[in-house]
Amino acid sequence: MELGYISANNLSAYRSLLLPRAARAIEQGEALTAVGVAEGRLACGALAGFLEDGCFQIVSLYMAPDHRRKGGGRLMLDALADILHGLPGAGAMRADYAVTEPEHDALAPFFARMGFAPIDRRGQDVYLFTLGQAAASPLFAGDAAVSANIRAFSQIPNIYLAQADSRAKELGVPMSEATLISAGIDRDISVAVLQDKNVTAFLAFDRSVGGRLTIGSAWAGAGPMSMPAMLRGAFSLAMSKFPSETEMAAQAVSDIAARIIRGIIPDARPVSRSYYRKQGA
DSSP: OEEEEOOTTTHHHHGGGSOHHHHHHHHTTOSOEEEEEEETTEEEEEEEEEEETTEEEEEEEEEOGGGTTSSHHHHHHHHHHHHHHTSTTOOEEEEEEEOOSGGGGGHHHHHHHTTOEEOOOTTOOEEEEEHHHHHTSGGGOSOOOOOTTEEEGGGSOHHHHHHHHHHHHHTTOOOOSSOTTSTTSOTTTOEEEEETTEEEEEEEEEEEETTEEEEEEEEOTTOTTHHHHHHHHHHHHHHHHSOTTOEEEEEOSSHHHHHHHHHHOTTOEEOEEEEEEETTO
């Protein structure tokens, strides 16, 4: 296998091997380091990430199925280690991912062979569950009617949603890559609190975790009690649109958020994994 850098000039050959956000970053000239391996003229593997606070965060890693177990993954990680060796303050590598497809199970033993160790995500886990499991939660018992000031995104002008998106990001609210008016948002079940033509809280669903219906962004700007009301409203709408076996995902951004998810949906299972390796290990 031949190893090389991935740039905007050869991105077309590797695009299908990179996560969309990594491909976009390379395309737009952002500070992302990416290497790939090829056999002949066929690209068969890609790794990409960025350096932050002395740790290289791997954001995309993939080997084409027909080319696995041939040393390509090791070749890319060894190349990355060599790159980091020449960068002052670059002391470690880290990979965070969610096991949302059967093939992801192979990543844990691969990282172990490469000298990575699992680390605690400190509550920042991705949880999977079904719509039926969510519907069985005590939170949704009784009347699930949507409150008068809670509206589906489909009923709210985009300009109000765009303004709320900007306000939330200015406040540092954890958000998915999609904006509230992106095409990937499910406008039928995403909900917001609308007061005097202002969106003061929102709960947005997209497909960012393995194509599953995902709670991608949430902001309780109207106060903490707005979140349970939005959850009841959103899941009421989801239950009228999708079958009960529909797979869903929610990402916790703190220990408190993780406890809330586990409390609301006890059957939700964490699927996040994190691995860490110090330079020279």
